[in-house]
Amino acid sequence: MPELPAAADQSHLEDSDHSQCQSILQLLDRVGDKWTILLVGTLADGPVSYNTIMRDIGGVSHRMLISTLRGLERDGIVERRALATAPSNVEYELSPLGRSLIGPLEEVMKWIRKNQQLIESARSVFDAEANPKLM
Amino acid sequence: MPELPAAADQSHLEDSDHSQCQSILQLLDRVGDKWTILLVGTLADGPVSYNTIMRDIGGVSHRMLISTLRGLERDGIVERRALATAPSNVEYELSPLGRSLIGPLEEVMKWIRKNQQLIESARSVFDAEANPKLM
DNA sequence: CCGGATCCGGCTAGATACTG
DNA sequence: CAGTATCTAGCCGGATCCGG
Numbered sequence: 001m002p003e004l005p006a007a008a009d010q011s012h013l014e015d016s017d018h019s020q021c022q023s024i025l026q027l028l029d030r031v032g033d034k035w036t037i038l039l040v041g042t043l044a045d046g047p048v049s050y051n052t053i054m055r056d057i058g059g060v061s062h063r064m065l066i067s068t069l070r071g072l073e074r075d076g077i078v079e080r081r082a083l084a085t086a087p088s089n090v091e092y093e094l095s096p097l098g099r100s101l102i103g104p105l106e107e108v109m110k111w112i113r114k115n116q117q118l119i120e121s122a123r124s125v126f127d128a129e130a131n132p133k134l135m
Numbered sequence: 136m137p138e139l140p141a142a143a144d145q146s147h148l149e150d151s152d153h154s155q156c157q158s159i160l161q162l163l164d165r166v167g168d169k170w171t172i173l174l175v176g177t178l179a180d181g182p183v184s185y186n187t188i189m190r191d192i193g194g195v196s197h198r199m200l201i202s203t204l205r206g207l208e209r210d211g212i213v214e215r216r217a218l219a220t221a222p223s224n225v226e227y228e229l230s231p232l233g234r235s236l237i238g239p240l241e242e243v244m245k246w247i248r249k250n251q252q253l254i255e256s257a258r259s260v261f262d263a264e265a266n267p268k269l270m
Numbered sequence: 271c272c273g274g275a276t277c278c279g280g281c282t283a284g285a286t287a288c289t290g
Numbered sequence: 291c292a293g294t295a296t297c298t299a300g301c302c303g304g305a306t307c308c309g310g
Contacts, residue, residue, distance in 0.1 A: 021193055025169060027247045027254065032167030034160060050292065058156050061284055066293060076257030088290085088291050097250060097257075104246045107239035112162045115232060119162065122211030122232075185272065196304055201273055223271050223310085 030075060035060060035068040037105050040094065043078065044102050047093035077101065165210060170195060170203040172240050175229065178213065179237050182228035212236065 030036060035057070042048060042056045054065060069092060072078040077098040083089045094102070165171060170192070177183060177191045189200060204227060207213040212233040218224045229237070 023251060023255070024247060025194065027251060028169045028172055031243060031247060032169060032172060034163040034167055037163055037167060059160065062293090063285085064283065067283090074258055074261040075254045076261075077254075082292085090292060097253060100250070101246060104239070104242035107242050108166060111236060111239045112159060112166060115235070116158060116162060118232060119210045119212075120158065123209055126209040126211075197273085198305085199303065202303090205273090217272085220271095225272060 030071065031101070031105075033068070035064060036072065037108065039068060039072065040077075040098065040101055040105050041109065043092060043094045043098070044106075047081070047091045050090045050092065053092065072098070165206065166236070166240075168203070170199060171207065172243070174203060174207065175212075175233065175236055175240050176244065178227060178229045178233070179241075182216070182226045185225045185227065188227065207233070 038057050038060075039053070042053055048056075050065075054060070054062070057065070060068075069078060069080070073080055076095055078092050079095050081091045081093070083091060173192050173195075174188070177188055183191075185200075189195070189197070192200070195203075204213060204215070208215055211230055213227050214230050216226045216228070218226060
């Protein structure tokens, strides 16, 4: 079983403050992950089948989608249900825990959509100042 | 100028839907970034000097801190002010745009702190079910 | 003290091919 | 269709040295 999250790498065990911190950093990686945020967004409205997800999220590879879903399932954020239909089909949906994540992440998405233009122009200005000659 | 964000890799230019999407994905990486989230948190209370940041955030390397700060400065989220003191000193603070990010990210941090235990036990359960023999 | 540049090992994630 | 396994290139990030 390769490729599951890799969990605990802390070699020399550390005092509780540090391991507490480690755990938070780990969760930041999970929750802040690009695909996690997008995935929670597409699952927010109810159960969705695998290929629908694949279609809805542009630019995610098969491999990344599967492994992100596994990770979220492991963390108790999504639930997986295999339907016994003729062409095999699988549905994913948010658990209650996962649904409680919608609010916070939706805030972040709203912020991004609202400030997208602003940030892009800030980048242009910054790049121009840093490299006036190249413009 | 190595190592700045790398901005635009899209070779064959794409229709506006796709480039729009690309831009959002990019911002997700910036905003969802572990160090970004922690950094906005420590800058939330006002201007902070470089070494204070370094001390406050455990486990960040010099290189990552500098490059994250550069990226955030480029995006107009933090402002950098070099003080003309004897041992040179630099302060960073959130721009108005950066301050508007505090709310959304604070929501995420609250969610993490609240559900940390829950997630860890979900992981244990999942791992036990997946590998009953190894337990 | 701040921060840029370089080197380099390890991990990430895409492509691909194979199972049920 | 859903999922797994293998191979591989490219990036990320830590260590380190230098220069302001």
